[in-house]
Amino acid sequence: MAELRGRVRIAADRCKGCGLCTIACPEEVLVIDHRTVNLKGYSPAVVAQPSGCLGCGNCALMCPDSVITVERFGKQRRAAHV
Amino acid sequence: MTVVHARSKGLTDRETHYCPGCTHGIVHRLVAEVLVEEGLLNEAIGCAAVGCSILSYNYLNVDMVESAHGRAPAVATGVKRVHPNKPVFTYQGDGDLASIGTAEIVHVAHRGEKITTIFVNNAIYGMTGGQMAPTTLPGQKVTTAPDGRDPAHAGLPLRVAEMIAQVPGAAYVERVSVHNPAAVRKAKKAIRNGFLCQMAGHGFSLIEVLSTCPTGWGLSPIESLKWLEDNMIPYYPLGVLRAPEEA
Numbered sequence: 304m305a306e307l308r309g310r311v312r313i314a315a316d317r318c319k320g321c322g323l324c325t326i327a328c329p330e331e332v333l334v335i336d337h338r339t340v341n342l343k344g345y346s347p348a349v350v351a352q353p354s355g356c357l358g359c360g361n362c363a364l365m366c367p368d369s370v371i372t373v374e375r376f377g378k379q380r381r382a383a384h385v
Numbered sequence: 386m387t388v389v390h391a392r393s394k395g396l397t398d399r400e401t402h403y404c405p406g407c408t409h410g411i412v413h414r415l416v417a418e419v420l421v422e423e424g425l426l427n428e429a430i431g432c433a434a435v436g437c438s439i440l441s442y443n444y445l446n447v448d449m450v451e452s453a454h455g456r457a458p459a460v461a462t463g464v465k466r467v468h469p470n471k472p473v474f475t476y477q478g479d480g481d482l483a484s485i486g487t488a489e490i491v492h493v494a495h496r497g498e499k500i501t502t503i504f505v506n507n508a509i510y511g512m513t514g515g516q517m518a519p520t521t522l523p524g525q526k527v528t529t530a531p532d533g534r535d536p537a538h539a540g541l542p543l544r545v546a547e548m549i550a551q552v553p554g555a556a557y558v559e560r561v562s563v564h565n566p567a568a569v570r571k572a573k574k575a576i577r578n579g580f581l582c583q584m585a586g587h588g589f590s591l592i593e594v595l596s597t598c599p600t601g602w603g604l605s606p607i608e609s610l611k612w613l614e615d616n617m618i619p620y621y622p623l624g625v626l627r628a629p630e631e632a
């Protein structure tokens with residue numbers, strides 16, 4: 304298994320499904336899940352490829368609704384996941 | 386493990402009424418983050434405008450005053466003169482600032498008021514349903530110009546940052562955009578410079594942020610970012626137009 308570099312989480316109930324995070328991600332980690340609809344009536348972004356996340360934060364920079372949290376793992380934590 | 390990004394304490398928990406993908410939300414977040422990082426959150430006083438951002442006082446976690454249409458710089462002037470040591474800012478759209486509020490924005494700069502204006506230019510009146518603004522681009526289709534803005538009778542769009550930059554009382558003027566992550570990083574830096582300029586007592590600062598209005602433009606949020614990059618940036622070039630010597 305590849306090293307885990309980062310972890311991204313989306314508060315799906317508050318997401319408006321705009322997709323700006325999906326095009327900001329260099330690793331195509333995030334996609335809009337057209338099979339679901341949240342309470343606001345939008346199809347939210349979901350983490351489709353968790354292991355691809357670099358922890359770069361680009362998605363969160365573009366989210367107009369500030370519903371994305373990004374963490375980056377240090378070397379130790381990465382090793383634990385190898 | 387380091388948290389690279391989490392929701393800023395400078396934002397309230399309220400969900401915004403903005404349309405999906407409207408970049409007003411990004412600009413709100415940048416203002417919130419700068420105020421937190423500069424230790425100004427508990428001190429700052431904002432003046433909200435009329436437009437889609439009219440409810441910004443519900444979303445920014447600072448004390449705010451709602452102003453009459455276009456008059457936020459006048460309200461901010463009053464607030465600053467009562468509280469000369471507090472960071473005071475206005476958050477205004479282009480309909481608000483460049484149309485009904487043109488006199489106020491010119492004269493707040495002219496007087497060199499030590500306040501910071503965050504000017505969100507989305508080239509349209511968003512709130513009222515997509516009418517032409519002074520900033521609407523030539524040929525851009527809006528409800529009041531269904532065939533596109535015709536410069537022959539509507540003139541060419543007003544470049545506010547350039548206009549304000551040549552007013553002697555303006556100390557820091559920059560135009561930025563939020564169409565991709567790199568642009569967002571630069572926009573945050575500009576907003577920080579605006580507030581630092583104010584706190585150093587240099588004079589008036591204005592940060593023009595090119596922003597999207599997917600609903601008014603009739604484009605998807607992703608198409609809107611591209612439209613901004615391809616159409617707005619060539620007419621509204623990005624960069625610092627005025628800065629104090631030492632900045």
Ligand SMILES: Cc1ncc(C[n+]2csc(CCOP(=O)(O)OP(=O)(O)O)c2C)c(N)n1
Pocket residue numbers: 435436437438454477478479480481482485507509510511512513518598
């Ligand atoms: C005195 C007055 N005139 C007109 C209006 C109608 N009005 C409300 S918002 C607006 C323009 C808003 O456009 P902008 O400032 O670009 O903000 P946006 O909604 O695009 O963010 C207008 C003309 C009003 N509320 N008050």
Ligand code: SF4
Pocket residue numbers: 309310311327328329330331332333355356357358359360361362363373
């Ligand atoms: S942090 Fe970077 S790599 Fe991870 S999901 Fe966000 S944009 Fe993609």
Ligand code: SF4
Pocket residue numbers: 313317318319320321322323324325347348365366367368369370371406
């Ligand atoms: S940018 Fe934010 S609101 Fe838009 S789809 Fe992504 S998580 Fe949802």
Ligand code: SF4
Pocket residue numbers: 402403404407408409437507511512597598599600601
């Ligand atoms: S109408 Fe335009 S400016 Fe107003 S919230 Fe919707 S997208 Fe944003």
